[in-house]
Amino acid sequence: MQDVKTMICDNLSVSSRGHLLFGGHDTVELIRQYGSPLYVMDEEKIRRNARIYVDSMKQYFGNGSHPLFASKAASFKQIYRIIGQEGMGTDVVSAGEIYTAKAAGFDMSLAYFHGNNKTDADIAYAMENGVGCIVADNAEELEAIERLAGERGIRQKILLRLTPGIDPHTYEAVATGKVDSKFGAAIETGAAEELTLLALSKSNLDLWGFHCHVGSQVFDSEVYLAASEIMLSFVAKMQKDHGLVTRELNLGGGYGVRYTEADPVINIAENIALVAAELKKTAARLGIALPCILMEPGRSIVADAGLTLYTVGSVKEIKGYKNYVSVDGGMPDNPRYALYGSAYTVEIANKMDESKEFVCSVVGRCCECGDILQENVKLTSTVTRGDILAVLTTGAYNYSMASNYNRIPRLPIIMVTKDSSYVAVKRETFEDLIKNEI
C-alpha cells in the first residue's frame, strides 16, 4: 500500500481497496458515475488555496493588498463564483474571459485586463462590461484606451506593464534576458519611464501603478524580491521626478506547484510574510509608502485542486524498445507535455497498492505521434484495458488549453465537495462540435 504521506498533494489518499481518493472521493467511483475521461476538481482545495493568498496578503501587506486569480489557468463560470466568494479579484486576458466572468456574476470592478495586443473592440468590450482596471502594455494601447474612454466619458483606471529584467529560472537580476519579452516596457531601456509620462499626459487615464510578471512555476521568493526591488526603485523615481504616487504594485503570477515529487513543498503564507517584510524595508529605504500589493496566482490556486481520469485501452510492449499505455484522452485535453515537455505524476487509480515496475509512455488516442501525456513513467505491470489512469495536478492549463483535435469532445469538469459531487462543466456533445457549421 502506497504511503499516503508520499503523495504529492494533501487532498490525495488511498482507500483500503487500493483506490485513489481525491478530496476524499473514490476516483474509480467518479468514473463509474460520470463516464470517462473526466477532469475532476476539488472545490474545498480551491477554496483553501485561495484563502492562503487572501488571508496572508491582507495580514502581511495590509488592507487593499489582495490576490487576483489568473483565470487563464482555468476559466469557466463556476471558478469565478468560487474565487469571488473567497475574496479574490481576477485577471482576464480576452473578451471571452470577460464574458465568462460576467456571466458568472463576478464583480467586474475586481477584474484586471491583461494582454500584449488588446484590440479596440476588446478595450471597448472591457469598458462596457465594467472591467475595473486595464493593464496597458504599450503606447498604441494607451492611445486607444484614452480615445475609447473619452468617447464614453469615463476615466479609466490603468496599470502599466513593465519588465524589470529578471530571468526567473536563473535569478539573474538585470540580465537582459527578460527585457526582450514581448510583454510590457523595459525599465532598463527607459521605455518604462516614457510610457509612464505618456500615461500621465492623458486626461482620461487614471494611472494607479505598475505591473510585472517575472514568470511561472517559481518556488523561491528571491525572484519576487529581486523584481520588486527594481519595481520599487522605479516607483520611487517616478515619485521624485514626476510627482506620481503609486497606489498599486502588481507582482504577477503566483508560486509553483508540485507536479511530481521532485518539486519542492513550499509554504506560501511564510513566503508572502517574507516578501512583505523585505518590501516594507525597501520602501522605507527609498523613502516611499509601500503601495497596495497585488499578486496573480493561477496555477497555485487550481493546479493541485484538479486531476484527470482516463480509461486504459491498450498496453503495447515493443520488446527491446518501448512500452505504451494508451488512454481515451490525450493532447486535446492536456497539451502540456506535447507543448513543453511538462512533467506529471501518473497513477493507476484502481491499483494503488501494487508495486510499480513497468516503464512505459502514456499516450493519447489522437492520430499524432506527439500525442503523449508522459514518458518514462512507472506503472504496475498488471496494467490492462479497463484500468483507470489518473494524471495528477491538472487543474491549471488543461481545460483552459483544451482543443477538439480529431473532433474529440472536450471533457466535463466534475467538482467534488466534502460530501458530494456535481457537474461544473458538461461534457461536450457531437452536436456541440458542429454547431457553428453550415
Ligand SMILES: *Cc1c(COP(=O)(O)O)cnc(C)c1O
Ligand atoms: C500566466 C500569468 C499569471 C499566472 O501565472 P501562474 O504561474 O499560473 O500563477 C499571472 N499573471 C500574468 C500576467 C500571467 O501572464
